[in-house]
């Protein structure tokens with residue numbers, strides 16, 4: 001079997017690399033999931049469950065732990081590795097109670113002045129009867145508003161799929177960092193191809209046109225950092241060490257900002273996207 | 280035993296209402312009123328004089344079915360005569376990410392709708408009460424939200440916050456505009472930020488949801504109103520019905536995602552018929568006016 005971290009993905013010239021190949025890599029079997037990041041980055045992790053309204057969404061793991069010696073709140077979408085685990089985690093597609101569970105932990109983080117790490121890996125928020133009945137749109141909308149004014153630093157780390165509103169619901173952050181083979185898009189390339197071109201086989205063209213790779217996102221000013229990936233899965237440890245330092249430095253630096261400055265910068269980060277010049 | 284559908288990886292087609300043909304009960308919300316002499320109401324099947332329906336603000340005189348109406352007609356219907364002052368009307372979208380075919384789509388939408396984008400912003404009065412307003416325009420690429428729509432809505436909230444005005448926003452949208460890629464998704468965060476700041480400045484925001492309001496608009500400013508009302512029968516949801524049916528592989532129940540269902544589930548404050556909206560909004564504005572505070 002072909003290694004998912006096939007070296008051909010890492011060619012020097014980004015323009016030669018097909019976007020869709022990255023999308024496939026972001027979804028590949030064996031790729032580390034949210035829980036792997038928690039296990040490797042966070043010590044003394046204590047998982048906390050439930051949204052206090054409807055239930056506990058297994059598609060997202062939330063809790064508190066230490067990043068080096070710094071208490072942090074972690075909110076990680078979890079896809080699971082085994083089939084059984086994937087079903088339990090609903091393939092990382094959250095219901096409204098997942099967004100509300102995440103928000104509850106963010107509010108606690110704010111109260112106790114802990115930074116927030118959101119680990120994003122989802123094909124999208126779940127599309128189902130119960131999800132609609134319990135207000136999927138409202139739940140995401142509320143997170144967008146509340147994250148915009150959350151008085152503590154937030155970093156959203158994209159480790160695999162960044163599917164539309166479902167990803168954005170955990171990504172109104174001070175910093176958006178992306179693994180080299182993660183993507184972030186308004187719609188899946190398959191969905192885009194079948195809607196616009198009535199041909200789901202055109203997903204490669206769609207992936208290219210949507211500008212959804214980490215490199216595109218950095219070009220467009222939406223992601224601040226790209227985390228390059230090792231060629232082999234077993235070398236992934238390197239990423240965890242690297243991220244541990246990176247996150248720690250980021251949060252140490254953001255402590256120097258006043259709350260007002262922090263929130264002003266976060267607002268401006270999103271406010272400037274598509275701002276029309278000359279007004 | 281686990282349902283077969285559980286093994287189906289959930290699809291992510293969240294912003295897809297735009298191109299999906301409506302079917303079955305969705306037909307209730309008929310097409311825009313044609314200029315023919317007679318029209319058939321898809322709800323009660325009566326043959327009606329189109330002039331009568333137009334006169335009645337695009338509502339069936341027999342059964343009350345709300346037909347789709349044009350955005351300019353809505354503005355005239357709602358605001359005091361001559362009170363509307365348009366803002367940001369010159370902004371036009373560009374093909375920011377060189378998406379294939381988008382330039383042509385924009386041209387078509389402009390000539391078809393006679394408008395430059397999918398939202399009209401400005402200020403106006405309702406029975407003497409001033410408000411900042413935005414009306415989304417379903418005739419322009421299904422009211423999809425790109426950067427210009429997001430920018431105009433953000434600007435109107437910022438303007439309202441600076442000028443101590445309430446905001447009334449009419450939504451109709453298939454969701455985020457996929458031809459602008461991630462930039463359109465970011466408009467959800469941007470508009471939410473502006474709604475939040477207007478709210479923190481003490482501003483009132485009333486969202487009026489019309490058929491259909493889905494996708495990224497539902498998951499942002501449509502669901503962020505202090506008060507959220509809807510027209511009867513309007514489809515309101517995050518995912519479109521077709522997407523849900525494809526994901527769960529079963530038919531959706533009658534009335535699912537309709538305004539009445541959204542009231543029942545607690546996500547919409549009230550259903551207000553088109554002809555009552557002016558009076559209803561006027562009352563709400565007066566109840567929130569500063570003069571009412573002792």
Ligand SMILES: [Zn+2]
Pocket residue numbers: 320321322323324325339340341342343344
């Ligand atoms: Zn009728």
